[in-house]
Amino acid sequence: MRFPLGSVESGRVGLDSSTVGIVAGRAPVLDLYRTGTGSVPVRSRDWPAGRSGTYREAMGAPYHQFCPVAKAMELLDERWTMLIMRELLTGSRRFNQLRRGLPTMSPTLLSKRMQQLVRAGLVERTVDAGVVEYVPTAAGQELRPIVEAIGAWGIRWIGELGDEDLDPKLLLWDLHRNVDPDLLPDGRTVVAFTFSDVPGKARHWWLVMTADDIDVCDFNPGYDVAVEVTADLRRMVEIWRGDLAWTDALRSGAVQLSGDPGSRRSVPAWFAPSRFAAVPRP
Numbered sequence: 001m002r003f004p005l006g007s008v009e010s011g012r013v014g015l016d017s018s019t020v021g022i023v024a025g026r027a028p029v030l031d032l033y034r035t036g037t038g039s040v041p042v043r044s045r046d047w048p049a050g051r052s053g054t055y056r057e058a059m060g061a062p063y064h065q066f067c068p069v070a071k072a073m074e075l076l077d078e079r080w081t082m083l084i085m086r087e088l089l090t091g092s093r094r095f096n097q098l099r100r101g102l103p104t105m106s107p108t109l110l111s112k113r114m115q116q117l118v119r120a121g122l123v124e125r126t127v128d129a130g131v132v133e134y135v136p137t138a139a140g141q142e143l144r145p146i147v148e149a150i151g152a153w154g155i156r157w158i159g160e161l162g163d164e165d166l167d168p169k170l171l172l173w174d175l176h177r178n179v180d181p182d183l184l185p186d187g188r189t190v191v192a193f194t195f196s197d198v199p200g201k202a203r204h205w206w207l208v209m210t211a212d213d214i215d216v217c218d219f220n221p222g223y224d225v226a227v228e229v230t231a232d233l234r235r236m237v238e239i240w241r242g243d244l245a246w247t248d249a250l251r252s253g254a255v256q257l258s259g260d261p262g263s264r265r266s267v268p269a270w271f272a273p274s275r276f277a278a279v280p281r282p
Contacts, residue, residue, distance in 0.1 A: 075120050080105055082147065084113055085136070088123065089144050091177060093133040100216070103169040155241060155276045166233050168195055171240060172205050172216045175271050181211045183269055190223045191267070195233040209270075227259035227267055242277020 063070040076082055080102065087101040098110060114134060117123040122140040126133050136143075172193065193205040206217040206225075215221075229236075235254045238244035246268035249255040257264040 075116075075122075076143075078113070078116070080109065080113055081117070082143075082150070084110070084117065085122070085140065085143050086147050086151075088134060088136050088140065089147055093135065095132065095134075098134070100169065100173050103167060103173075151276050152279045155279050156281055159243070159281065161234070161237065163234075166237055168193075168198055168202050168205060168233055169218075171233070171237055172207065174240060174274065176207055176214045176216045178272060178274070179207075179209060179214050179270055180272075181209075181214075183266070184209055184211055185262075185266075186211075188223060189263065190221065190225045191263075191270070192225045192228040193236075194228060194230045195236070196230060197232045197234070225259060227257055227263040229255065229257055229267065231255040239271075240274055240277075242273045242279075 062074055065071075083102055083105075084098065087098050090101075092098050092101055095107075095110070095114070098114075099105070099107060102110065114123065114125070117140075118125050118134075121137055122143070124135045124137050126135060187210070189209045191207045191209070193207070195203050195205075201218065204218075204220070206219075206221055208215040208217060208221050208223060231249070231254060235244060235249060239246060239249055239255070244254070246255070250257070250268075257267055
């Protein structure tokens with residue numbers, strides 16, 4: 001995931017009133033929209049013009065508490081909701097992009113959650129020339145530091161990964177959106193990944209990279225391969241999370257690179273670990 005994380009690297013992710021839009025006063029704040037002068041409370045009876053339904057229809061099971069944490073969690077603790085916001089806040093805009101970042105979520109459930117988030121005012125659905133995109137609203141953007149803080153907490157305190165947590169689709173999707181195009185050579189560069197412990201077609205993946213676009217392919221795109229990365233899936237996930245350094249992985253043989261010497265040297269820079277990798281562990 002690629003966030004402008006601020007203080008995540010130091011392990012000091014802080015949330016203050018200016019960050020999360022806490023509004024003083026006694027009004028029952030149900031939705032927050034950032035403006036140039038602060039956060040504006042929007043009550044259920046002031047439902048934004050043009051939006052169908054009610055705020056309650058967008059919520060999950062109620063806690064029947066007036067606590068603002070409880071009210072927020074009525075929306076946010078529905079399964080997949082925060083992961084959808086993670087994808088939107090890292091740049092996914094179209095339905096198929098969201099699906100690639102959430103490969104085990106059914107399209108039907110994703111569609112339902114997107115409708116809920118639009119009704120709740122966290123996401124705006126736009127249509128341009130027949131192309132549908134989903135964009136976080138000001139209220140959705142205010143979840144960014146919360147998602148970052150959850151990620152930092154998770155990598156610090158929940159380090160154990162089961163085999164069922166390892167997904168080559170998600171890994172390649174994360175790798176592709178973390179590539180810095182400025183580090184790529186001119187023209188097209190293709191990197192092939194072979195996960196030796198993954199059975200069937202999911203063993204082989206390709207990233208086709210140019211300065212303008214980076215594509216994830218689960219089939220051979222037919223271009224010359226500059227470098228091939230061979231490793232167990234778990235080792236590559238550990239590199240991505242920051243649990244295993246590229247230098248240690250290459251020195252031990254846990255990851256093997258073959259191909260053009262210049263491209264082999266560039267692989268660790270092209271595929272830098274997640275920004276969460278810098279979060280201190282206990």
